[in-house]
């Protein structure tokens with residue numbers, strides 16, 4: 001059968017099986033190596049206040065959160081895009 005991707009969209013290699021995680025948005029079960037990882041910084045201080053504090057020389061710590069998305073949610077949120085056939089990586 002024809003294969004769309006050599007890796008099946010995963011980074012598993014030849015290891016057989018991998019753990020599963022839940023999508024942060026829809027909750028579907030995705031293989032850990034297929035899930036799209038998105039890290040973002042969340043600041044607890046309002047942007048306008050943060051600007052003032054930074055001007056006064058304050059260090060504002062921000063938490064880093066990791067979110068794992070299934071492929072369809074990652075496409076929906078624009079974290080990954082559908083590439084045209086000509087833009088896809090050459091596989092050999």
Ligand SMILES: [Zn+2]
Nearest residue numbers: 023026070073
């Ligand atoms: Zn999802």
